[in-house]
Amino acid sequence: MVKQERAARTRESLVRAAAEVFAEEGFAVASVAAISERAGVTPGALHFHFDGKDALARAVEERAVEVVRGITGAGGDPLRALVGSTYALVALLGDDVVVRAGFVLGADLAHRSRVDLRAQWRRWAEESLGSAARAGLLAEGVPAPDAARLVVAATVGLEDLDPLGPGGDAPHALTRIWSVILPGIAAPRTQETDWMV
Known part of the structure; x- marks a missing residue:
């Protein structure tokens, strides 16, 4: 033992x-x-x-995938769940080196990833936004795959803008990003909700 x-x-x-x-x-x-x-x-x-x-x-x-799956919970309002999950992901990117490395490895051209965490995150965002569209929570004419690419670029791309490092304020940066994204993708009636975590 x-x-x-x-x-x-x-x-x-x-x-x-x-x-x-x-x-x-x-x-x-x-x-x-x-x-x-x-x-x-x-x-x-x-x-x-x-x-x-x-x-x-x-x-x-594989470890990074396990951790990220834990923040992609289902149920309830899919748009709200997606927004909440982005805050959880940004916190993980700042605090959990395994998650950060998982995303780095998936984008590293020198490494042939069998997992591609970034693609998995995008698929989950697409599924969430597809559910949001079916529930009438997305603005008319907003394609879920395009909105998902934007969400993935905004969340995972924060690591390149360095609000995750010392003195960085990733949640505040993400709130500013969502304040720009949500008016463009959310149905007008859903924009009246307080979205920020």
Whole structure:
């Protein structure tokens, strides 16, 4: 039992260290040596748990998907659920290096992602906005896929604008973004609601 617990802690440490290195350096520059050093284990211990950098990247992305799925709850008003989920995602991008690395890896041309977290986030946004359209919550003529691209660019793109870093105010930035987006996509009757988290 002790060996299993130690192995689980080592795997967790390696996934977190890999996420940190991938988020900071990208996939191509990240090295197994840097990841093992960051995790405080030997390269041999890393290879005992993972076949290499690709396997670590997959583990990071799979963990990120699990976390992001937890914020894409269903039920109730789909437009309100989408807005709330964007605030949760922005908080995760600022606080959770594994989620941040999952998005970085999905967009990294040097890495062939099997998960593509960004595409999964876009699909979920499209589904939410499709439900909102069917419920009459979107403005007439607003295609759900186009609105979803805008939402994904606005939320995941915040990492490039650096409100997630020290001194950044990502929730405030997201509120300003939604104040521009919602009047363009929401049906007039839904715009009277207080949307901001």
